[in-house]
Amino acid sequence: MRLHRLVLTNYRGVAHREIEFPERGVVVVSGANEIGKSSMIEALDLLLESKDRSAKKDVKQVKPTHADVGAEVTAEISTGPYRFVYHKRFHKAPETGLTVLAPRREQLTGDEAHERVRAMLAETMDTGLWQAQRVLQAASTAAVDLSGCDALSRALDVAAGDTATLSGTEPILIERIDTEYARYFTPTGRPTGEWAAAVSALADADAEVTRCTELLAEVEERVQRHAELSEQLAGLTADQVAADARQRAAQGAGATITALREQLRAAELEATTAEATGAVAETARTERVRLRDELESRSAAVAALDPEIGEAVKAGAVAENASDAADLAAAKADRELAAAAERVETARRVVELLAARDEADRLADRLARIEVTERDLEQVLAQLAGIVVTEPALRRIEDAAAALDRAQASLAAISASLEFIAAADVELVIDGERTLLPTGQSWSTTVTDGTQVDLPGLLSVRVMPGDSARAASAKSAAAQDELADALAAAKAADLAEARGADQRRRELQGRRDQLTAALAALRGDDDVAALRARLAQLRGDHSDLAAEVTPEAARADRDAAEALRTQADTDCQSRRQAAMDAAARRTETATRVTLLKDKAATQRAELEAVSSRLATARGLVSDEDVTANAEAHREALRVVQQRVAALSEELGAAAPDAIDAELAAADAAAQELRTRHAETARELHEVQVELAVFGTQGRRGRLDAAQTAREHAAAEHDRIGQRARAVSLLRSTMNRHRDDTRRRYVEPFRAEIQRLGGYVFGADFEVDVDTDLKISARTLDGRTVPYESLSGGAKEQLGILTRLAGATLVAKEDSVPVVIDDALGFTDPDRLEKMGAVFDAVGAAGQVIVLTCSPDRYRSVKDAHRIDLSA
Structure with a gap:
């Protein structure tokens, strides 16, 4: 297909526009935004796809708003052996006109013209390729899908060396196979339509047969269960009679054991009472013995405390005297330490005054050097201010002198x-x-x-002189004037004087930098005024210091004073510690005396209390009566314990555990049999009721009907399944052969993309192309990056390269225009320049139409035919 001419009238905001396109090559159509560049593609699509009376939204949108007229589109197109002029007017007074110019002249109107154009395009043009060969503004970075382009497939078959002769109906056959496949399967391979209905119907029939079979089996299971329960109920009745007799025998033996246990329990209670009474009597006897023993021990303790108290009083007096003496020694040591510390402070003050005097001398010398450096720096700065020559000025003079020498040499050579x-x-x-x-x-x-x-x-x-000599003379004169101006600006007579001045300036700048660095080092972070104030303060601080005092003598006196203070401090600490130790001993002895006196008073009070308690107890019961009462209670407890032992022996001989176990087992067995008998009777009654209900449901007839329906569903399933499996096998076979074919022609397509991409990305550019003819990855400089991870500019460039590669590969009779609408907006200037070479390489073989508002993007396309819509 080739577009030769396109005319828009009253289309959106375009009143009238006619553009003629060359048959091949690159056409750059430029214009401002909203001038109607993209409308050209839209108008061409409406012309070829929509009828003049169409009420679709995309047709309504192109009606002009400034006038009550219809939008008109006219195009002159050639495709295959046909060349025709096609015209449509939409909206108001719609009309369609077709004039076929070749291979023989025809004229048609209305729907007949529309259908004729559709037939010619279907016969000669791959509509999938026509749609794919466009780079639109909204999708310039999207991956290009050329897998459905039959024209490209045929070209790639030839490029891949496939010698099979195609009939041209292969895509139609595949579409018909896919349509037939869609009757039975979804795109994911699951059953659908009548095949899904047949599968579902067979599954439902199987489920119904299974359900009816289970219902009939349920009836048979209930009949068998009725017989089993009847037999179990008869057996349980006989077992219950024997269990009742066993339970009665065990209950009689258990009554005997219960009586023995009651007698033993009464004897044990009597023994417990006797044991408690005897314990009270024994406790009274033990308490009476304890009181007598405590009275004796406390009397002995009181007698032993009096000598110990006397010795503690004597030790306390000695400790008090020693503490007083230690306190006097510590006070003397404190006074000696204070005197030594005062002497140290005096010596340190003298040393500090000497240090201040030395610092003042150093500071005065530093300030003097700062003043000298500042005077030198001022002199250097004054000399620098008088030099006009700078590095740029000297370079200007040198360049002018060199230019003059060259001009004079050239003039001498040609004059x-x-x-x-x-x-x-x-x-x-x-x-x-x-x-x-x-x-x-x-x-x-x-x-x-x-x-x-x-x-x-x-x-x-x-x-x-000749013209060249006059020109050289003028150039020499200009160079002479430039040199004179440069020397005048630098206030120098000649180049040597300017260089001398520059040398002197450099020397002065070096001297200035040295003095500045020296001054910065002398000043440091200090302010000169602050340094002078510090000097005045230091000189005032040591003004009362004797001149004959030397630092060495002052430091020696300070060291001696510090040694004396250290010794005094050591003595003071030891004497203070001795005083603290003496005071602690005094406190300890005083505390011991107090504690011993308190202990003696406590012992006497407790002795009196014990004597009083013992006298009171003896007034109530004598010691002999307490002892006799305890012996009588021990004898009574022995008699009761003998009787408990005899009853325990008799109960053990009767084997109470075995009798208890037998009674429990007999009770449990009888209770279990009664429970099982009742449960079995209940279950038997429920089964009888269920069998009565099942007899009214006709489950056998329902199973027969379900099996008949299942046979019909299975037959229908087999019939439709054979067709579904056949079309699935056919489709998989065709897809396998189609994939094999695509794998063969991917390589020539990839090679063409890499050939064109070499203009832009260089010789090391490679791409990976899948069987759908989509770029999956790009390799550059040895690094492979997936397509989706590339930048917007790289995706845009690869999209254009893919379409141009397809345009170069398709046969001449199958080619369609490549339309690029305002693309390469993401591309840098260097690659824009290189993309121009790609357009030039492709333009000679086909028709490339570029619509842009930035024509400078495509200035590198040398052979382009340019159309300016704003002109």
């Missing part, structure tokens, strides 16, 4: 030389000046601006 040799004495007038030339002498000059030589009364000679 003519004029020389006179006198054969006799002669007087010449050269440029108005008289010159006497003796015999044999010569005179010469270089002719730059023209020279006139007169021989008065005889001859006048004028020598003029």
